[in-house]
Amino acid sequence: MTQGEPDMIAMDMTDKITLITGAGGGIGGGIADVFAKAGATVYVADLDVNDAKAKADQIRQEGGQACAAGLDITSKTDIQALVGRIVEEKGAIDHLINCAGISINKPYMESSDDEFRKILDVNLIGVHNCCQTVLTQMIPRKSGKIVNILSASSRMGSDFFSHYSSSKFGLMGLTQSIGLAVARHNINVNGICPGIIVTKLGEKQGGSLVQQMCRYSGKPEEVHLESLRKSIPLRRFQSGEDIGHMALFLCSELSSNITCQAFNVCGGMRMN
Ligand SMILES: NC(=O)c1ccc[n+]([C@@H]2O[C@H](COP(=O)([O-])OP(=O)(O)OC[C@H]3O[C@@H](n4cnc5c(N)ncnc54)[C@H](O)[C@@H]3O)[C@@H](O)[C@H]2O)c1
Structure with missing residues (x-):
């Protein structure tokens, strides 16, 4: 190995502190599992404290x-x-993974101002x-990684979740902007x-994507699930954990020259 070349051991997160928001949920929980297996101490944070406790107990x-x-x-x-x-318990936060999110699934013309605001x-x-709060302790240390969970809906609008898509397009801009703001402090920000x-995304806001598709079409859940699955080139x-593996790479030194980017993990569904 030549000098300066990253060692594969860099994927080992022993002694690293990872804060994951929304980690009581499906994707955040999978990311938490991956980071814990890589040796990190994971802070499982969620609006639903019982889900957060259950995930931390399982880990x-x-x-x-x-x-x-x-x-x-x-x-x-x-x-x-x-x-x-x-910071009091562990001294620092090395990684922030922003995964908490909500979705409302209904046609644009039925969407209210309050839903957009929420x-x-x-x-x-x-x-x-x-990001701003965690950065106040990352910047003085000139070290840190932030990963924001965006969406395929950050790249393409949708009649059926216009507020969600708008929020995720906005989050793409925020990710790039924060990345630019802190690049000189040796902090990487990616999506x-x-x-x-x-x-369970959307369930507490009136129904998940598939539940709402069924409500509007009258077709059974299996039909919608199958058509969604078929829209994915890799067919699954x-x-x-798939998302966790990309997050792990983005928090490792193997990606130290990558910032302000967004990576699709979607089985080939999007190519931009
Ligand atoms: N499920 C998908 O198909 C999909 C696709 C693309 C992107 N995403 C994104 O992935 C992220 C996780 O979604 P998921 O599918 O795991 O959904 P999920 O509902 O299982 O998890 C989301 C978690 O966020 C928490 N949360 C909601 N509001 C919060 C708040 N104000 N403060 C703290 N926690 C809060 C919820 O309690 C929940 O545990 C979201 O940002 C979502 O937009 C999901």
Whole structure:
């Protein structure tokens, strides 16, 4: 190996502290599993503190290191308190993975102003709250990695989730902008665009994508699931772990020269 060439051992996250928002959910939970297996201490943060505790318990039972935290990313006070707690307990946060998000699935002409505000508040302003707060402790150390979970809907609009798509397009701009703002501090900021993963996304906001498709079409769930699966060239839905593997790469030294980018993990569904 030549001098300066990254060693594969860099994927080992022993002694690293990883904060994952929305880690009580499907994708965030999968990312938490991957980071814990790589040796990181994972802070599992979620609005639903019971889901956060269940995920942290599962990781610890499997031999990993995890702590649970209740967190509402729309509250800057909440995120400041959590960052303060982690710095007190562990000294620093090495990785921030912004995965918390919500979705509302219904046609644009039925979407209300309040729904638009709510979704932008969580999916866009909430991520800004987390990034700005965590960066206050990353910048002085001149070290840190941020990964934002975007979407295939960050690259293509949709009648059926116009507010969601708008928030995720915005998050793409925020990811690039923060990346530019902190590049001189040796901090990398990137995004991942997952394709389709069957989770509880949207359920608390009136119905998941598939549930709402069924409501509007009257067709059974299996029909919609199958047509979604067939829209993926690799013919399988993604998993939380698929997204976790890309996040692990983006938090490793193997990607030290990559910032302000977004990567599709979608089985070939998007190519831009
Ligand atoms: N499921 C998919 O097909 C898909 C595709 C592309 C992108 N995504 C994105 O992946 C991320 C995770 O989604 P998921 O599919 O795992 O959904 P999920 O509903 O299983 O998980 C989302 C988690 O975020 C938490 N959350 C919601 N509001 C919060 C808040 N204000 N503060 C803190 N936590 C909050 C929820 O409690 C939940 O546990 C989201 O940002 C979503 O937009 C999902």
